[in-house]
Amino acid sequence: MRILIVGGTGLISSELAGLASAAGHELTLVNRGRSEAATPPPGAHVIHADATDAEALRSVLHGARLRRERFDAVVQFIAFTPEHVAADVETFAPLTDQYVLVATSASYRSFDRLHPLTEDTAQENPFWEYARLKAECEAVLRARAPEAGLAWTVVRPAHTYGPSKIPGYTGNSSHPWTLVDRMRRGAPIPIPGDGTSLWTLTHARDVAAAMLGLLGNSAALGEAVHVTSDEALTWEGIHATIARAAGLDASRFAELAVHVPSDALVAASPASAGGIYGDKMHAAVYDTSKIKRLVPGWEARIPFDVGMAEAIAWFEADAARQTVDDRANRMLDAVAGIYLDALARVIAEVPPADG
Numbered sequence: 001m002r003i004l005i006v007g008g009t010g011l012i013s014s015e016l017a018g019l020a021s022a023a024g025h026e027l028t029l030v031n032r033g034r035s036e037a038a039t040p041p042p043g044a045h046v047i048h049a050d051a052t053d054a055e056a057l058r059s060v061l062h063g064a065r066l067r068r069e070r071f072d073a074v075v076q077f078i079a080f081t082p083e084h085v086a087a088d089v090e091t092f093a094p095l096t097d098q099y100v101l102v103a104t105s106a107s108y109r110s111f112d113r114l115h116p117l118t119e120d121t122a123q124e125n126p127f128w129e130y131a132r133l134k135a136e137c138e139a140v141l142r143a144r145a146p147e148a149g150l151a152w153t154v155v156r157p158a159h160t161y162g163p164s165k166i167p168g169y170t171g172n173s174s175h176p177w178t179l180v181d182r183m184r185r186g187a188p189i190p191i192p193g194d195g196t197s198l199w200t201l202t203h204a205r206d207v208a209a210a211m212l213g214l215l216g217n218s219a220a221l222g223e224a225v226h227v228t229s230d231e232a233l234t235w236e237g238i239h240a241t242i243a244r245a246a247g248l249d250a251s252r253f254a255e256l257a258v259h260v261p262s263d264a265l266v267a268a269s270p271a272s273a274g275g276i277y278g279d280k281m282h283a284a285v286y287d288t289s290k291i292k293r294l295v296p297g298w299e300a301r302i303p304f305d306v307g308m309a310e311a312i313a314w315f316e317a318d319a320a321r322q323t324v325d326d327r328a329n330r331m332l333d334a335v336a337g338i339y340l341d342a343l344a345r346v347i348a349e350v351p352p353a354d355g
Contacts, residue, residue: 001216002026002070004096006051007077011162012102014038015208016075023212028071030057051078054087061095073098073215081133082140089141093148098221099141100214105156105226106275107135110282114198118287119156119224128278138224153214154224158284161307162204163314164321166242169235169280170265170272171328177315178324179239180246183256187329188336189243190260192276195236198283202229203302213295220294228286229300238304245308258336268331 003020007013008029020027021041029040033048040046049060074096079085085101092099108117109124123138125131138154145152161167166176169192182189210227214220233241236257243253262281266273292298315321 001072002028003215004028004030004071004074005077006030006075006079008040008044008046009038010077011165012157012160012204012207012211013075013077015162015204016211017041017044019205019208019212020215030060052084054084054091058091061091069095071096073100075100075102075211075215077102079137080130082136085137085140086144089144089148089150093145093150097151098215099145099150099152100211101137101141101152101154103134103138103154103156103224104131105158105228105284105286106131106279107138107156110278114283114285116285116287117226119226119290125278128274130274131278151221153217153220153222155211155214156224156226157207158200158202158226158228158286159280160202160204160207161311163311165204166308166311166315167201168239168242170269170276171332172325175323175325175328176311177322178328179242180312180315181322181324182329182332183243183246183248183253186256187333188258188340189239189253189256190265190332190336190339191239191257192235192260192262192265192281194259195239195257196234197281198232198285199235199238199280200228200232200284200286201238201304201307202227202300203304203307206300206302209301210291210295210298213298217294223290223294225291225294226286226288227291228288229304230286230288231300231304232285233304241305242308245305245312258339260335260339264335264339268335269328 003025005013005017008017008031017027017029018041021044027044029044030047030049030051032050047060049056051057074092076088079088079101106128107123107125108121123135141152159167166179168179172178207227240253262276266276
C-alpha cells in the first residue's frame with residue numbers, strides 16, 4: 001500500500017510508521033521535522049510542512065495531484081479542531097481511498113458504575129476541551145466526507161504509553177522521568193483516591209498494529225473504533241508496576257504511596273482539571289470486540305509490566321532523556337505533605353472508634 005502519515009514522529013505515529021515500513025508498504029510522512037523523539041524509518045519519504053496550514057499542506061501535495069497519484073490510506077494524527085478536519089476533507093478527497101482520523105476515547109461520557117465502554121457510548125465530556133474538540137472533529141468528518149466522496153475511518157486510542165512515555169496520574173506529562181526519579185529518591189508518590197479505580201493502558205506498538213490492520217480494510221470504512229488493551233489495572237497497581245520496573249520492592253513503594261483526592265491535585269494544578277475530571281478519575285474499561293472483528297487475530301500483546309521495563313530501559317540508555325519537572329515536583333511534594341500531616345493529626349487527635 002501507499003500510506004501517508006500526517007505526523008509520524010509521535011508516540012503512536014512513529015510506531016505505525018515503523019510497522020508499515022517493516023511490512024513493505026510505501027511510506028510518506030508529513031511533519032515539521034522538529035521532533036527528536038523518533039526518526040523516520042529507512043526508505044520513508046519525508047515532506048517537511050506545517051500540516052495545520054491547509055494551504056501549505058496542499059502546496060507540498062500538489063505534485064501528487066498533478067500526477068493523479070493516490071494514497072491507499074492517509075492517517076491524520078495532528079488534527080485537533082473541526083476546522084482542520086473540514087480542510088482535510090477538501091485536501092485529501094482527491095488523493096486517498098481512505099482517510100483515517102485519530103480521535104480519542106476520552107470523548108466518551110463517564111458513568112457512576114463499572115460500565116464497559118463501547119464505540120456506541122455517547123461522546124459527552126463536559127470537562128475537557130481537547131476531548132470535546134476531537135468529538136467535533138468526528139462530527140465534521142461524518143457530515144462533509146460523503147459529499148466530497150471521501151471514505152473514512154475513525155480510530156479512538158485511550159491512554160497510550162510507550163518507551164518514551166511513563167503514564168503516571170498527573171505531574172509527569174512533559175517530563176515522564178519525573179515519576180521514576182521521585183520513586184528512586186524516596187519522595188512521596190500521590191495516588192488518586194484510594195488507588196482502586198480501574199484504568200486501561202495500552203502500549204503504542206499494540207495500537208499501531210491494530211491501526212495498520214485497518215488500513216486498506218474495506219470493512220473499516222465508515223466505522224469508528226477504539227483500540228485498547230484488555231488489561232485493566234488499578235491506579236495503585238499502575239504505580240506499583242512502575243515502581244517495580246524502577247527497582248523498588250513492594251514494601252518500599254507502600255512507604256511512598258500517599259492517597260490524595262483528585263480535587264486536591266486539580267486545586268494544586270488547575271491545568272490538569274480537564275484530564276482528571278474529564279478522564280482519569282473515572283473507571284475506564286473497554287469492550288474491544290469491534291477492533292478484533294475488524295482486524296482478525298489482533299489483540300494487545302504487551303503487558304504493562306513488560307512495557308514498563310522497556311520504558312525504563314529506554315530512559316536509562318541516554319541520561320539526556322531523564323529530565324524532571326521541578327515545578328511538578330514542588331506541587332506533588334506540597335500536596336503529599338499536606339495529606340501526610342492531616343493523616344498524622346487524625347491518628348494523634350481522633351479517638352479510635354469501636355468496631
